[in-house]
Amino acid sequence: MTDAGVEQTAGGAEASAGAPMTAKGFAFTVEARDGAARAGRLVTPHGVVETPCFMPVGTKASVKAVQPRELRELGAQIVLANTYHLYFRPGTEIVAAHGGLHGFMRWDGPILTDSGGFQVFSLEGTRVMRDDGVEFSSVYDGSRHVFTPELAMHIQEELGADVIMAFDQCAPGTLALPELEAAVERTTRWAAACKAAHTRPDQLLVGIVQGGVDEDLRRRSAAEITGVGFDAYAMGGLSVGERGDEMLATVELMDELLPADRLRYFMGIGDPVGIVDVMARGVDVFDCVLPTRMARTGTAMLRGGGRLNLRNARFAADLSPLEADCDCYTCRTFTRSYLRHLVTQKEILGAQLLSLHNLRVLLRLTSDARSAIRAGRFAEFVSNVAERGSAGG
Amino acid sequence: MTDAGVEQTAGGAEASAGAPMTAKGFAFTVEARDGAARAGRLVTPHGVVETPCFMPVGTKASVKAVQPRELRELGAQIVLANTYHLYFRPGTEIVAAHGGLHGFMRWDGPILTDSGGFQVFSLEGTRVMRDDGVEFSSVYDGSRHVFTPELAMHIQEELGADVIMAFDQCAPGTLALPELEAAVERTTRWAAACKAAHTRPDQLLVGIVQGGVDEDLRRRSAAEITGVGFDAYAMGGLSVGERGDEMLATVELMDELLPADRLRYFMGIGDPVGIVDVMARGVDVFDCVLPTRMARTGTAMLRGGGRLNLRNARFAADLSPLEADCDCYTCRTFTRSYLRHLVTQKEILGAQLLSLHNLRVLLRLTSDARSAIRAGRFAEFVSNVAERGSAGG
Numbered sequence: 001m002t003d004a005g006v007e008q009t010a011g012g013a014e015a016s017a018g019a020p021m022t023a024k025g026f027a028f029t030v031e032a033r034d035g036a037a038r039a040g041r042l043v044t045p046h047g048v049v050e051t052p053c054f055m056p057v058g059t060k061a062s063v064k065a066v067q068p069r070e071l072r073e074l075g076a077q078i079v080l081a082n083t084y085h086l087y088f089r090p091g092t093e094i095v096a097a098h099g100g101l102h103g104f105m106r107w108d109g110p111i112l113t114d115s116g117g118f119q120v121f122s123l124e125g126t127r128v129m130r131d132d133g134v135e136f137s138s139v140y141d142g143s144r145h146v147f148t149p150e151l152a153m154h155i156q157e158e159l160g161a162d163v164i165m166a167f168d169q170c171a172p173g174t175l176a177l178p179e180l181e182a183a184v185e186r187t188t189r190w191a192a193a194c195k196a197a198h199t200r201p202d203q204l205l206v207g208i209v210q211g212g213v214d215e216d217l218r219r220r221s222a223a224e225i226t227g228v229g230f231d232a233y234a235m236g237g238l239s240v241g242e243r244g245d246e247m248l249a250t251v252e253l254m255d256e257l258l259p260a261d262r263l264r265y266f267m268g269i270g271d272p273v274g275i276v277d278v279m280a281r282g283v284d285v286f287d288c289v290l291p292t293r294m295a296r297t298g299t300a301m302l303r304g305g306g307r308l309n310l311r312n313a314r315f316a317a318d319l320s321p322l323e324a325d326c327d328c329y330t331c332r333t334f335t336r337s338y339l340r341h342l343v344t345q346k347e348i349l350g351a352q353l354l355s356l357h358n359l360r361v362l363l364r365l366t367s368d369a370r371s372a373i374r375a376g377r378f379a380e381f382v383s384n385v386a387e388r389g390s391a392g393g
Numbered sequence: 394m395t396d397a398g399v400e401q402t403a404g405g406a407e408a409s410a411g412a413p414m415t416a417k418g419f420a421f422t423v424e425a426r427d428g429a430a431r432a433g434r435l436v437t438p439h440g441v442v443e444t445p446c447f448m449p450v451g452t453k454a455s456v457k458a459v460q461p462r463e464l465r466e467l468g469a470q471i472v473l474a475n476t477y478h479l480y481f482r483p484g485t486e487i488v489a490a491h492g493g494l495h496g497f498m499r500w501d502g503p504i505l506t507d508s509g510g511f512q513v514f515s516l517e518g519t520r521v522m523r524d525d526g527v528e529f530s531s532v533y534d535g536s537r538h539v540f541t542p543e544l545a546m547h548i549q550e551e552l553g554a555d556v557i558m559a560f561d562q563c564a565p566g567t568l569a570l571p572e573l574e575a576a577v578e579r580t581t582r583w584a585a586a587c588k589a590a591h592t593r594p595d596q597l598l599v600g601i602v603q604g605g606v607d608e609d610l611r612r613r614s615a616a617e618i619t620g621v622g623f624d625a626y627a628m629g630g631l632s633v634g635e636r637g638d639e640m641l642a643t644v645e646l647m648d649e650l651l652p653a654d655r656l657r658y659f660m661g662i663g664d665p666v667g668i669v670d671v672m673a674r675g676v677d678v679f680d681c682v683l684p685t686r687m688a689r690t691g692t693a694m695l696r697g698g699g700r701l702n703l704r705n706a707r708f709a710a711d712l713s714p715l716e717a718d719c720d721c722y723t724c725r726t727f728t729r730s731y732l733r734h735l736v737t738q739k740e741i742l743g744a745q746l747l748s749l750h751n752l753r754v755l756l757r758l759t760s761d762a763r764s765a766i767r768a769g770r771f772a773e774f775v776s777n778v779a780e781r782g783s784a785g786g
Contacts, residue, residue, distance in 0.1 A: 061734065065741040069722070090734045094710055098728065106726050296741075317487055329462070333499050335491065341454065341483045348458040348689075348741060 021231045023204040026162075028232070028263045034378035036255050036282040039370045042263055044110040044162040045202055046102065049077045051263070051284035052369050054275065054362040055112060057292070060085045061095070061105040064292045065348070065355045068107045074328065074356065075363045078110040078163070080287045083155050084119035084147075088140045092158040100160020112163040112287075114267070115152045115194075115208075118170045129186075133167075149193035156203070163204045165234065166194040173212035173242030173250075180212045187236075188224040195228055206265060208236040213246035215253060222257035232263035235283070239269050248277055255282035272301065272365050276385050279369055280378070286366070291358030296351045298343035301358045303365065303388060308336075310354070315340040328360035329353075414624045416597040419555075421625070421656050427771035429648050429675040432763045435656055437503040437555040438595055439495065442470045444656070444677035445762050447668065447755040448505060450685070453478050454488070454498040457685045458741070458748045461500045467721065467749065468756045471503040471556070473680045476548050477512035477540075481533045485551040493553020505556040505680075507660070508545045508587075508601075511563045522579075526560075542586035549596070556597045558627065559587040566605035566635030566643075573605045576630075581617040588621055599658060601629040606639035608646060615650035625656035628676070632662050641670055648675035665694065665758050669778050672762055673771070679759070684751030689744045691736035694751045696758065696781060701729075703747070708733040721753035722746075 021027055025045040032039040040051040056063045056071060059082040063071060071079060081101055086092065098104040101111050120127065125137035133148030152167035167190050171183030187210045198205050207230030211217035225233065235254050238247050251266070258264055263285065266278045270288025278286070291301055300308040300322050308315070308322065318336040330339070330353040342350030365385070372381035414420055418438040425432040433444040449456045449464060452475045456464060464472060474494055479485065491497040494504050513520065518530035526541030545560035560583050564576030580603045591598050600623030604610035618626065628647050631640050644659070651657055656678065659671045663681025671679070684694055693701040693715050701708070701715065711729040723732070723746040735743030758778070765774035 060738050060740060061731070062738075062740045062742045065745070067722070067742065067745065068726070089738055090709065090730065094730055094734075097710055097712065098730070104728075104731055104734075106731070316483065317490055319490065329460070333461070335497075337483065337487055337491070338454075338497055338499070341487075341497075345453050345455075345482055347453060347455045348744060349455045349460065351741060352458070352460065352745065 021204065023231055024201040026204050026231065030261065032374045034373040034376050035280065037280050037373050037378045038282055038284060039373040040263065040284050044204070046108060046110045046162050049110055050370060052279045052366040053077055053285050054366045055080045055285060055287040056359050057287055057289045058105060059289065060089065061101060064296065065351045066359065068105065070356060071107065074360050075367060076359065078112060079107050080112045080114065081161065082119065083113045083152065083159065084116035086159060087116065087155050088138050092155050096158045102160065110163065111161040113156050113159050113161040113165065115156070115165040115167040116147055117168045120147050121170050149190040150197040153194050153197040157200045161203065163206060165206050166191045166208050168208040168210060168236055171210050171212055171237045172240040173237065173246060175212060177214065180214060180217055184210050184217050184221045187221065188228070191225055191228045204231050206230060206232045206234050208234045209254065210237045212237050213242045213250045218250055218253055219257060222254065226259060232265065233258050234265040234267055236267055238266065248281065251278050251281040251283065270362065272303065272362065272385060275362065275365060276369065276382055280382055291362055292355045295354035295358050298350065298354065300354055301361045303361050310336065310340045310343045322357055326357065326360065328357045330357040414597065416624055417594040419597050419624065423654065425767045427766040427769050428673065430673050430766050430771045431675055431677060432766040433656065433677050439501060439503045439555050442503055443763060445672045445759040446470055446678050447759045448473045448678060448680040449752050450680055450682045451498060452682065453482065454494060457689065458744045459752065461498065463749060464500065467753050468760060469752065471505060472500050473505045473507065474554065475512065476506045476545065476552065477509035479552060480509065480548050481531050485548050489551045495553065503556065504554040506549050506552050506554040506558065508549065508558040508560040509540055510561045513540050514563050542583040543590040546587050546590040550593045554596065556599060558599050559584045559601050561601040561603060561629055563633070564603050564605055564630045565633040566630065566639060568605060570607065573607060573610055577603050577610050577614045580614065581621070584618055584621045597624050599623060599625045599627050601627045602647065603630045605630050606635045606643045611643055611646055612650060615647065619652060625658065626651050627658040627660055629660055631659065641674065644671050644674040644676065663755065665696065665754065665778060668755065668758060669762065669775055673775055684755055685748045688747035688751050691743065691747065693747055694754045696754050703729065703733045703736045715750055719750065719753060721750045723750040
């Protein structure tokens with residue numbers, strides 16, 4: 001599926017001309033293809049996002065342990081923030097008083113907010129499915145709340161991100177078929193409600209396809225969600241416990257089913273090999289908490305997908321940098337020995353420096369992938385990453 | 394004691410010409426005086442330190458939550474690291490393998506290490522005073538160790554800081570007189586042993602005067618320690634529980650007793666008003682963990698000595714910067730509302746941003762004081778700080 005030079009047919013013609021978008025100030029162009037992999041360009045009111053692109057996650061309006069100016073330095077183009085958490089803390093009105101998330105977290109580039117759906121379904125507490133939405137308990141104080149498509153749109157309009165997500169029911173492929181089907185139906189109904197409720201013309205609304213790893217349900221969800229019609233599409237309910245081969249087969253199916261001229265977003269994938277795998281199947285944008293979360297437990301990601309646990313005693317006197325060929329501040333400045341010291345002594349600086357490095361690994365991975373796609377040597381790039389990955393750790 | 398224009402007499406003549414130092418690559422000059430306050434210049438092999446100067450504390454070879462490049466940006470000139478902690482973790486040999494602390498923590502400016510004495514006497518565990526030193530239990534694993542003047546010198550030579558401290562017995566003014574006297578005697582004996590044991594010509598060795606707040610003991614300790622003879626002198630055993638007026642009276646006494654042409658270091662003072670008070674009594678250098686420790690509990694220092702507890706609900710929707718007239722990254726970039734959000738949500742970024750600000754407050758305070766002393770308007774500066782301090786909080 002990564003044969004360089006084999007042109008994808010579906011939608012290719014329109015795509016190269018640049019896709020019209022309903023959102024004001026937005027445009028998306030697929031600039032190059034190599035096999036199913038795509039190099040694209042998303043124009044937003046807060047700047048351009050060149051794809052493939054990894055989005056650092058700032059759940060509570062902060063990419064953990066990283067300053068906005070450092071995100072810039074690392075090459076981050078767009079940052080993700082979380083509707084659920086920000087709705088409860090500090091509350092939508094406080095973010096809105098800052099003119100939205102850009103003013104609140106002081107990141108002046110593009111921002112994407114998720115819909116809160118994933119948290120409503122994945123965080124602890126008793127949920128009650130209702131026709132109009134989901135009733136759940138806040139993780140902050142246990143108070144009961146109802147999230148509806150309309151509320152998810154309202155919150156995201158107040159938060160003011162450039163790219164916002166439809167409210168969906170994230171249904172893992174491990175669910176029984178009837179439940180999966182119910183989730184697909186609900187997701188379609190809510191997608192239409194979101195589209196109807198969304199009023200801000202300067203926000204790109206992304207539709208989410210569900211269906212687990214069941215081909216029929218995926219086909220149905222894709223048909224229904226594209227039928228509602230969105231500027232961009234996300235693949236939901238993947239990378240949440242299903243088998244890897246089923247996940248990849250589903251992404252391949254999505255590549256076939258989604259319009260080729262629209263941005264595609266795979267939610268929640270953060271290991272380099274996994275990212276390359278879905279990139280090779282036509283996905284443009286990715287996000288994951290993995291790089292910063294791993295950093296806080298003292299683990300460094302390596303460019304090829306291997307990992308270094310800096311608590312390991314073998315690094316105690318290791319005077320080499322984390323990665324010799326990495327251009328991040330951490331690798332340019334400090335030894336593994338020093339980083340291990342910070343990690344084992346629970347110094348905050350350890351989390352900071354590893355977060356910088358881990359984010360740089362993924363940001364550079366997607367940027368290198370983009371160059372490879374444009375140069376028609378993506379297959380070579382993929383095999384290099386796989387090779388480095390198996391040698392790492 | 395802060396009358397501008399009143400020239401200090403003792404040692405003034407030599408001081409203005411620049412004091413010879415036994416350590417290679419070092420020189421200290423008192424460039425200006427205003428009352429007892431001094432503006433000086435310490436040349437070290439790793440750069441110049443202009444005084445008065447606040448030293449950020451990097452206990453375990455990391456100024457908590459702050460990167461070395463940020464220390465530079467904040468105007469830090471010299472950083473303190475801790476002999477006791479580094480001896481146990483990562484161990485002296487690992488730091489030495491990096492060519493010393495400069496290579497280990499990647500701070501290429503001047504570094505000062507304390508002697509470990511304060512930790513040996515203040516950290517939990519059973520201590521046994523011996524003729525040759527102190528036997529104690531490591532806070533890391535409870536193992537028994539003996540610190541002697543010779544070992545304190547050896548460790549500090551291996552750590553390779555520019556400025557190192559004699560091994561003393563830190564004796565608070567609250568101790569009974571016989572114990573205080575024993576500490577003075579021991580400190581003198583150990584000071585001589587340190588001077589004899591110290592071999593590196595490229596390190597400035599600082600003698601420490603003890604004696605609590607007892608005038609006779611201070612006089613005796615000052616006479617004995619200056620009798621041993623050092624390139625610079627520290628005032629120990631202050632700011633550790635004694636009354637403020639007694640502490641200040643003791644500093645005034647020290648100003649009279651210590652040679653005027655030598656650098657003077659007050660160990661462990663970090664509140665702006667306190668710093669100004671001892672600066673007004675002829676002290677050149679200060680250090681304290683206060684700014685970074687307060688940052689980690691969500692408290693901002695204000696330039697005048699007031700404090701803001703950002704957990705307070707009154708900042709929830711406060712869109713103003715922490716301090717309007719502060720030039721740090723935090724104040725130039727974020728609102729109090731956002732900082733409060735980070736602090737209450739326990740985001741690491743909160744500790745980072747408040748650490749930057751709190752350090753900047755003290756670094757700017759001492760740098761402003763220097764300008765005021767040179768301009769002969771230190772009294773005005775002091776009353777401004779006191780005024781701002783009483784208005785803050």
